[in-house]
Amino acid sequence: MKNIAILAGDGIGPEIMAQGLKVLDKAQELFQLDFAYHPYVIGGAAIDEKGTPLPEETLAGCRTSDAILLAAIGGPKWDDAPERPEQGLLALRKALALYANIRPITVSRHTAHLSPLKEAIVVGSDFVVVRELTGGIYFGEPRELIDSQAVDTCVYRAEEIRRIMRKAFSIARTRRKKVTSVDKSNVLATSKLWRRIAEEVALEFPDVTLEHQLVDSAAMVLITKPTVFDVIVTENMFGDILSDEASVIPGSLGLLPSASHSEDGPSLYEPIHGSAPDIAGQDIANPLSMIYSITMMLRQSFSLHEAADCIEAACDSVMAQGIITKDLGGTAATSQFTEAVIQQMTLKRGG
Ligand SMILES: NC(=O)c1ccc[n+]([C@@H]2O[C@H](COP(=O)([O-])OP(=O)(O)OC[C@H]3O[C@@H](n4cnc5c(N)ncnc54)[C@H](O)[C@@H]3O)[C@@H](O)[C@H]2O)c1
Ligand SMILES: CC(C)[C@H](C(=O)O)[C@@H](O)C(=O)O
């Protein structure tokens, strides 16, 4: 039996987690899987229940799990709380050393019409943002906020850059063998080091091409020529911003999953979006970001490719039938969409 820590969180988090687990339940039945779910509070829900965004039981449960599923945390309710929900997520990533955040973006022939960008620009987009997740300005010290000034510090050690670079090059080796390293080396010292280490690591991967791109122009190329990218590797904050921007290519933040890996412990799988307070409680959120996070888990933590293929093919079929949620211009409720996916899974498995 494999143990999955379930962190539903806040806002639309519990809604999309519930739908994702229905899909996983169906996969368990169809493929005789043996996953046990262990729910824990995190974020705002944990502040309300335990007074802290990452309670000890939650961290301990995650540490001893085989994989972690997280939906989303945060919301305006906790804007003035002494500890914010976001700190719980950052503390979890840091405590488990989840330094490599993988955010895939794809647009097929069948889904290109869902993009607000021109079909001809987005069709065939297929790239991965490899975001450094435990360093940079998110974690650097000193950090200070007083009335007259505020300080954040961006720090990167060479070894932190080297390990995320190696991860990006290894992924590129399994794909189209191109890495685009995104930095701001015309201004930032951390980016100058980033670029130097990228060049050093490239020597270990002679079959992979390395290109450098400044983050400002990368933000432009991302939505004018997204098909040029294969693997984008970048630091923590640039990766956060560029991956939300990249959601415009397939058409919605509600489509994008992610995986976060450490060197040896359990991996964490979560949508890239937040708790979407503007649509919470209405049964209109797109559950695909959560469902695809689950298929990433099945593949990357458990090598269950057949079950993941079945779920993804079912999602494709449902969307091809025109059943889509509001964010993509459709009318399907979150729960209706999921029911349609579950039906398709049964059909595909010959049930
Ligand atoms: N990993 C996380 O849990 C995470 C990530 C990002 C933001 N946050 C937090 O979430 C809260 C809200 O942040 P925000 O509003 O800036 O960003 P957000 O990602 O929650 O929402 C941005 C926009 O995308 C839409 N959206 C997001 N997910 C969707 C889905 N599955 N289906 C349909 N539409 C979807 C929202 O309705 C909203 O209009 C903040 O507290 C923020 O810190 C958490
Ligand atoms: C909620 C926030 C701390 C988080 C981040 O900035 O990493 C989110 O935006 C994300 O992309 O996962």
Ligand SMILES: [Mg+2]
């Ligand atoms: Mg983000």
